[in-house]
Amino acid sequence: MAETSSFDLLPDEQRLARFMERIETGEKIEADDWMPEDYRMTLIKLISMHGISEIMGALPEKEWVPKAPSLKRKLAIMAKVQDEMGHGQLLLRVAEDLMEPLLKSREHIIQDLLSGKLKFHNVFHMEAKTWGDAGLIGWLVDGAAIITQTNMLNASYGPYARALKRICAEEVFHAQHGEAIIMALAEGTGKQKAMIQDSIDRWWDALLMFFGPGDASTTGTSKQDITMKYKIRTKTNEELRQDFFSKYIPRVLSLGLKLPDETMHFDKTEGLWKYRQPDWSQFKQIIKNNGPKSRERLRLREISYTSNKWVLEALSVRV
Template identity: 75%
Template sequence: MDMSVLERELNEHEKLEQFIAKIEAGDKIEADDWMPEEYRLALIKLISMHGISEIMGALPEKEWVPKAPSLRRKLGIMAKVQDEMGHGQLLLRVAEDLLKPYGKDRGDLMNDLFSGKLKFHNVFHMATKTWADAGVIGWLVDGAAIITQTNMLNASYGPYSRALHRICAEEVFHAHHGESIIMALAEGTEEQKQMLQESLNGWWEALLMFFGPASSSTTGSSKQDITIKYKIRTSTNEELRQSFFTKYIPRILSLGLTIPDPTLRFDEEQQLWIYQQPDWSKFKEIITNNGPRSQARLNLRRVSYETNAWVRDALSAVAN
């Protein structure tokens, strides 16, 4: 072997050991720090998917701005949509710093979204047919997101950790917004209660899928293993799902709602929830843009991106 190649390999090995020692000590990795490519690529995949999901996740609720039942509700859901878009932009900027060594930027991420290369969360491919659906997104989908994101508040990558502290603080308000809608419906007319139950029935499987499969063998992906290895997060998909059950099942039942899973129970011996597995083949189909509203929302995002190209061009001209 050529000595220069051997020296480079030894140097890379030394850098990796220093990197591991740094994250094991609880220190943060910054954008300009050396990092192994596996770590960089895992961050790009995670953060870009998170950022795009925030943007695509605003669209189901945006549909309900003109149809919200009162002016107060319209203002509330408009503010939430604005926040989600802001979260997306913040996260895409974090991802953009990681893309620089590859000569890519946010524009490339948007093109990856349109081509199907960049995925977004399964829940945001679903239809919002009723006002109760808007409430379920705010209460349970955002609740699931908070559980996932707080698990990464102390992520080893500093820029992502700092962004999450801001995002999670705002997501708590979003969850309260959704809970307010749910409580109003649960305490309303029989028709409203029925609408709420039907919404829960329709969203339950998607909520289980939100956290991803329990093991990498289900999808052939080792993303959760890599993110835990590098201390980007601390809990597995299944641990996060169990935390969601523990927090929300008692709350759901307290409203007089029925969870659409006759097998659901808490096993005292194992100290975990037993539940019916969702159809993971459906999950794969949905996240490859074959969900109920996948193409409609992608087309809306595509038209918006193309229509506003002049703004990006103008800003680029000023910068240059």
């Protein structure tokens, strides 16, 4: 207690120095600890976007939940989408604690989503046209998510790091669930095989974009530097994308699938995958909610929000 109050009396630059020292030595920052404003704001932006993306991310797959082709698949995909909602809930709770000193709540997060101020992940603006897409989302989108989230497992902010630990463990199941759907299709009829090739072809660019642009030149801003300075993440977008290629390209090819990029190859001297850049101007459009399904999915959230308003009001009445 005595230590806390003497810390409170320090000028800001000394508090910042102490804060950076804690981060450098691997100590975790907790919700009630002092933190510099840009650290708090970066975390709020990152975690509320992550949380809301989990929730918006449930929607493309959810389209296939009632349609899953067997009892086993129905049960599995219901559980999978439920997990995503659960991740959303866990993350929004972490974001809510960070927002509390700013007198903001979950209500603001939802409002910001609906007004377009809060973005959700580019990949969840895409169309999930076939059952193959339901498999591909689990396999490769969740696979990509594991790579980016593992990168933050040691994040300096304790509540986020702990939430990610649980989320990553569940994402591994999701990737296996997706892989199981894909394997069944890959070992199936000609039509089924064609279904996954079609999914890969349509989702490839979105998967490359998943990790974000290489630097700020694409979108004008990038949070990479600040998140690395504060030890929230350790690797750059491009390093994560390369990790994804190394892990998944051999698997995609081993299923007899073709990559929709004939230039893709591993450059042994540089130790890097060489690939065709996706259309980053399209990425800019997508994250501005001008993607193929942006409006429709936001509309679903809006309907849920408005048509259930009476429920939330009734919940606030003490009975």
